[in-house]
Amino acid sequence: MFKLIFFFFLCQILKSSSQNLNFTYNGFHTPTDISLQGIATLTNTGLLKLTNTSVQKTGHAFYTKPIRFKDSQNGTVSSFSTSFVFAIQSQIPTLSGHGIAFVVSPTPGLPLALPSQYIGLFNITNNGNDTNHIFAVEFDTIQSSEFGDPNDNHVGIDINGLRSVNYSTAGYWDEKDEFRNLSLISRKRIQVWIDYDNRSNRIDVTMAPFDSDKPRKPLVSYVRDLSSILLQDMYVGFSSATGSVISEHFVVGWSFRLNGEAPLLSLSKLPKLPRFEPKKVSDFYKIGMPLISLFMIFAMILLAFYIVRRKKKFEEELEDWEIEFGKNRFRFKELYHATKGFKEKDLLGSGGFGRVYRGILPTTKLEVAVKRVSHDSKQGMKEFVAEIVSIGRMSHRNLVPLLGYCRRRGELLLVYDYMPNGSLDKYLYNNPEVTLDWKQRSKIIKGVASGLFYLHEEWEQVVIHRDVKASNVLLDAEFNGRLGDFGLARLYDHGSDPQTTHVVGTLGYLAPEHSRTGRATTATDVYAFGAFLLEVVSGRRPIEIHSESDDTFLLVEWVFSLWLRGSIMEAKHPNLGSDAYELEEVEMVLKLGLLCSHSDPRCRPSMRQVLQYLRGDMALPELTPLNLSAGSVMNLGGRDGFSGIAMPYSSSVFNGFTGGSSIADSQLSGGR
């Protein structure tokens, strides 16, 4: 009897202990008695993370110990109550898959259940089969019409299958008995209460926002005796599954109690959800990144364009043979900056070969004149560059110093010392503002003569200037005459084949035999120098074409005719002095000019003789009409209608003017 009583009490104690089972997880920090399956994990912040971003996967978490729901196999199910907080974070704010469920199952895991719309609870074969013995409450975020889902945000009570026995749109009834929607995928924590009462057999599911109290009215109810559904020992836990949409399902806190109301969760102790801002990230990747990369590509293209343009702008030509002239070569960039981009403002003037710009070299601050010569052919370029470089080594006080050159496609740039007083032609014709007196003119003439003599005889090789004329005589600060532009004509004057020769020089300075043979000699330079002398004394151009009368004034002819009449001094410019000594010199220079301009090159003096005459070291031989005309008669040989005897100069000059197509060619090729 005593034994019986003792046994009874023992049974009661065991019974009550099993019936009073309860547990509480305020966050899953180092939880005991929780087993995980599938992709479920526990985060180090204390969250039960049922699914991560893997798609088409299930995640399960069960309380490891079995719970005795019935006293006996055929007994009635005890009341039970659970309370939990969950959250769903989806990558896309408007779509999430597939949901989360509280589950009471005969096994502590559902390894053969399917993900996606099966939410990890059932599979195709066992869905809806009474042998499952599964009770679940689903929080479904996808509408699966095959299971009769009302929408994509509902709560349903599931018994042995996914076709819910009762369901409702997720939400709650507030104090005023008004229904409030709750979005399951709001990324907010949501409270849930599930209660089963074994007297009324009522299942109540209630939801509320995280910080609210439990509403009095449940969301979904269903009356059913679970005794036939649940077995004696069951496992409780959660199931979740992902579909194709990346979603994370969390359980933040959980309490359970058999035969009584589930313990309250202390909400303040529950862990926070991880910062999840996929929208911003995706926005950044979707819109920001392409935009930025587009911008970058655009910027790169612009930069490349700029670099190519810049490279092209400063492009130069450099060939092997130029290496020895390296120190005479300028960078185009340097010249570009020196002349501030070849501005019109700094244009000094333009002649037959190109334009001349004033500039200041950035490195040495030296004032320079840069001549841009356009030149397409490579022919003769090597010889020309070699010559100008050798000229660059010359230093004579009556030559314009050539500092160096630069070569680009179709272009040659020559860098000279800047001559502050410009070219002589500006002081001679058309009533200039500043005229020069005889002393200055005499000094210039002597200077130019000694410069030309240096080129012809004193330099290591014979250099022919080819373009002696007033505009190529530049005046330095002391008004010394300096010859410039030597050799440039040669660039266009290549080849000795008379058929292809292009004669280059300036009309009126061109010796008759030069235009005939196309060959420049020291004698042709002397001829041009003679014209230059007459020009300086008379202040008139070697050729003046009067457009209204179509008359051609030829300076040499005119001076010659004056000389014939014995009044050569009428040729002198009226401004020149009246000093007797000076007048004597003026007359000598005029006669020397005539002598130099002789149409027969053999009759012209050499520059050495010219210098001697100018310096007075030697007397000028007496000129006679006969000795002046003799050569020209021979030369012309009656080729045109002029009577050569009387007018040797006019004929020769005029012959040079109209006589050959070569002149016309030179005018074209010289571009003037």
Ligand SMILES: Nc1ncnc2c1ncn2[C@@H]1O[C@H](COP(=O)(O)OP(=O)(O)OP(=O)(O)O)[C@@H](O)[C@H]1O
């Ligand atoms: N070194 C220099 N210093 C100052 N001004 C110069 C210099 N070189 C040339 N100039 C100026 O530039 C102008 C143009 O010179 P450029 O040599 O191109 O023409 P040109 O002498 O009239 O004809 P050509 O092409 O036959 O030489 C000259 O008239 C002169 O005023």
Ligand SMILES: *[C@@H]1O[C@H](CO)[C@@H](O)[C@H](O)[C@H]1NC(C)=O
């Ligand atoms: C909850 O369970 C513990 C033992 O796990 C027990 O001590 C406690 O009394 C139970 N609480 C209630 C309200 O039954």
Ligand SMILES: *[C@@H]1O[C@H](CO)[C@@H](O)[C@H](O)[C@H]1NC(C)=O
């Ligand atoms: C999800 O969790 C499982 C299990 O921890 C892991 O194997 C898988 O790599 C995780 N997936 C991602 C995308 O993190």
Ligand SMILES: *[C@@H]1O[C@H](CO)[C@@H](O)[C@H](O)[C@H]1NC(C)=O
């Ligand atoms: C439970 O009920 C079934 C029939 O419903 C019966 O076969 C079985 O013996 C009963 N078990 C117990 C322990 O009463």
Ligand SMILES: *[C@@H]1O[C@H](CO)[C@@H](O)[C@H](O)[C@H]1NC(C)=O
């Ligand atoms: C409800 O469950 C308790 C505990 O298991 C039990 O004592 C009680 O009889 C049950 N009530 C009903 C109406 O079955």
Ligand SMILES: *[C@@H]1O[C@H](CO)[C@@H](O)[C@H](O)[C@H]1NC(C)=O
């Ligand atoms: C479905 O699940 C049940 C129970 O878990 C299992 O017996 C069955 O083999 C599963 N079917 C498939 C096709 O996996």
Ligand SMILES: *[C@@H]1O[C@H](CO)[C@@H](O)[C@H](O)[C@H]1NC(C)=O
């Ligand atoms: C339910 O499952 C059992 C065993 O798994 C099976 O024998 C039975 O045919 C299934 N019933 C239905 C309706 O599929």
Ligand SMILES: *[C@@H]1O[C@H](CO)[C@@H](O)[C@H](O)[C@H]1NC(C)=O
């Ligand atoms: C609540 O959700 C239902 C179903 O999605 C919708 O028809 C209803 O307009 C929503 N009500 C409010 C207040 O948002």
Ligand SMILES: *[C@@H]1O[C@H](CO)[C@@H](O)[C@H](O)[C@H]1NC(C)=O
């Ligand atoms: C479903 O739940 C609602 C809300 O609790 C309730 O009004 C309704 O009667 C239930 N339907 C069934 C068939 O139990």
Ligand SMILES: [Mg+2]
């Ligand atoms: Mg010039």
